[in-house]
Amino acid sequence: MSGQKEFNKIEHEKDYDSLKQQIKTLEGKLHKYIEMEKHFYDIQKNAATALRESDNRFKKIIEDVSEISIQGYNEDREVIFWNQASEKIYGYTAKEAVGRKLEDIIIPEAMKDTVKYLHHRWVDHGEKIPSGELTLVNKAGENVHVFSSHVMQKTPFGKEMFCIDIDLKPVKEAEEEKRQLREQIIQSQKMEAVGTLTSGIAHDFNNILQVIGGFTDYLILKQSEKSHGADSNISEKQGDIFGKLDHTSGKNRTISGNLEKNDNEKYDLPSSDNDSGNLFELHKIRKATDRGIALIRQLMLFSRKTIPAKTSVKINHEIEHVIKLIKMTIPRMVNIETNLSDKLLDVAIDPTHLEQILLNLCINAADAMPEGGNIFIETSNATLNNVPSMEPDVPPLSGPCVFISISDTGHGMDKETVQKIFEPFFTTKPIGKGTGLGLASVYGIVKNYKGIIQCFSEVNRGTTFKIFFPAIANTREKQIHQSEEIPLHGNKDNRTILLVDDEESIRDFVSNTLKLFNYRFIGVSSGEDALKVYEKKQHMIDLVILDISMPGMGGYRCLKELLMEWPKCRVIISSGYSEENVIEKCIKIGALSYLSKPYTITDLLNAIRKALEK
The missing domain is CATH 1.20.5 (Single alpha-helices involved in coiled-coils or other helix-helix interfaces)
Incomplete structure (x- = not known):
């Protein structure tokens, strides 16, 4: 064990x-x-x-992004994240936005059902919301244009969606600026094309009106000669005869159809029942011709085919003068108020052109207030800095300017009408009440003096025209006065005039008129013929009147060859229209003066006498 x-x-x-x-x-x-x-x-x-x-x-990165809005939403579309850019774009603070549903803050009413449906399809079926431009709303209820894209992620707490919105306001503003610039260029090109067309029309019509008006004046002279006796010397009685033609004399006739009196009062016409032959009917023809001339001059102002006589002008003085004229024509229910600057700079402009601008704008303002209203006229000094000019090829306007504003309390215009008001023949007035050339001529005048005109108008809110003219640097500059009229008298020395013009009717008119005043006359139809005739008869030709707008070698080349071969040759140039630089070139190389068609007998004889006295 x-x-x-x-x-x-x-x-x-x-x-x-x-x-x-x-x-x-x-x-x-x-x-x-x-x-x-x-x-x-x-x-x-x-x-x-x-x-x-x-x-x-x-989170800190997307929180600090200053230009890109990033928002986070849970499956119930409740805001869980809202960065600083979102606060800036939509106006809600993060504290105000977090916890609220997407559709209750930035989604427009019309989009709410669509947003809910798309969000549901994404959460439950994985169908991603496409990116693209959206118009949302901010806290103030204003539209916000954004480019929106979306990202979804799974978390232990469920699905989260992040919206990334880029504010398109700067892009939209740049696009609008480009659109406006493009429209300005198109408008400028259109106006320039119309100007080119009207200048061509003006040339042909001026030749026609030259013949009609010239022969009418000639017949008035002949009829007056008969009334004084067949044996009378027309030169001795010319003072009385030219009294019959006062309505056509000089270049400073004011074109203002709105201020016309009745026919007999304006032209001091003889009564149709007196013993004056056909003078009454002839003056009627002359009046109709003058109306045609006025229309063509307005077209030429628009197309910049006139040569302005610039004078140092005090704008306020001209305004006060025009107001006196206007008050005689507009209804008494229309009140005119002014606010004129005391120390206004001067402007270099033809006074008649300035008067035409003021008359057209003020009378248009009165027409826009048939039941009465107020016209406000304001002037002041201004300084512009690179303000775009009215033409693409003209530098921007900078420096001291004089500002003129004319406003009314009339019915106003819509945007589409405002865009057309400076076009020739466009009018909002009833048939027979306007030619459609008033504002077109205003546009042309302002452009001709390197100024700027702007129109602002709203329906039932009235209209305002703003004009800027470059101011004269030295306001003490002496005024440039128009040439004084030279007393008319007959030609006692039998001077010989050579007229070079391709229009036979004009040659006939000038021939008859000059012979009436004891001038000898030679007429040719081209520059080539003029050189041949002058070479043969230079010893007897005292003056050449040369049309610069002719077929063939043209007037300018003819002038150059005449003066090159015969430097002492006296030449007056003439045309129904011409570019300003062509006139200047002709004067620079030796032409004595410029005679614009359609000219009157008074204009013709004054120009001849002045040239022969040089």
Whole structure:
């Protein structure tokens, strides 16, 4: 038994040692596991910290983005994130936005159902909302144009959607600026094309009106000669005869059909029942001709085909003068108020052109207020800085200017009408009440003097025209006066005039008129013929009247060759229209003066006498 016990004891010790060894082994494994767990825990802890730091960095980045709006929404479309750019674009602070539904803050009423449907399709079926331009609303209810794209992510808390909105306001403003500039260029090109067309028409019509008006004046002279006796010398009685033509004399006739009196009063016409032959009818023809001349001159003002006689003008004085004229013609229900600057700078402009601008704008203002209202006229000095001119090829207007504003309280105009008002023949007045050339001529005059005119109008809110003219640098500059009229008298020396004009009827008119005043006349139809005739008869030709707008070699080349071959040749240039630089070139190389068609007998004889006296 003792042996058995000993054996059992030995076996038991072996089992204990084995168990101890097993426990020791397990302890080692547990220690390694604990170390491993601790290592994994540190890794996980560091990863979580890194994740949190990354998340904070990401949130800070998208929070600080100043131009791109980023908003986060949960599955219920509730705001969970709202960055600073969102506050700027939509007007809600993050505190005001977070927790509210998307459709309750920035979605327009008409889009709410669509937004809900698209959000549902994305959350439940994974159908992504397409990117594109959207018109949303801000806190003030104003439209906000954005380019919107969307991102969705899954989180332990559900799905989250982030909207990334780029504000398109700067882009839209740039596009609008480009559109306006494009429209200005198109409008300018259209106006220039119309100007080119009208200048061509003006040339032909001026030749026609030259013949009609010229022969009418000639017949008035002949009729007057008969009334004074067949044996009378027309030169001796010319003072009385030219009294019959006073309505056509000179270049400073005011074109203002709105201020016309009745026919007999304006032209001092003889009564149709007196013993004056056909003078009454002839004056009627002359009046109609003058109206045609006025229309053509307005077209030429628009197309810049007239040569302005610039004078240092005091704008306020001209305004006060025009107001006196206007008050005689407009209804008494229309009141005129002024606010004129005391120390207004002077402007270099033809006074008749300034008068035409003021008359047209003020009378149009009165016409817009048939039941009465107010016209406000304001002047002041202004300084402009690179303001775009009315033509693409003209530099911007900068420096001291004189500002004129003419406003009314009339019915106003819509945007489409405002865009057309300076076009020739466009009018809002009833048929027979306007030619459609008033504002076109105003536009042309302002453009001719390198100025700017702007129109602002709203329906039932009235209209305002703003005009800027460059001011004269030296306001003490002497005025440039028009040439005085030279007394008319007959030609006692039998001077010879060579007329170069391709219009036969004009040659006939000038021939008859000059012979009436004892001038000898030679007429040719081209520059080439003029050179041949002058070469043969230079000893007897005292003066050449040269049309510069002719087929063939043209007037300018003919003038150059005449003066090159015969430097003492006296030449007056003439045309129904011409570019200003062509006139200047002709005068620069030796032409004595410029006679604009259609000219009157008075204009013709004055120009001849002045040239012969040089």
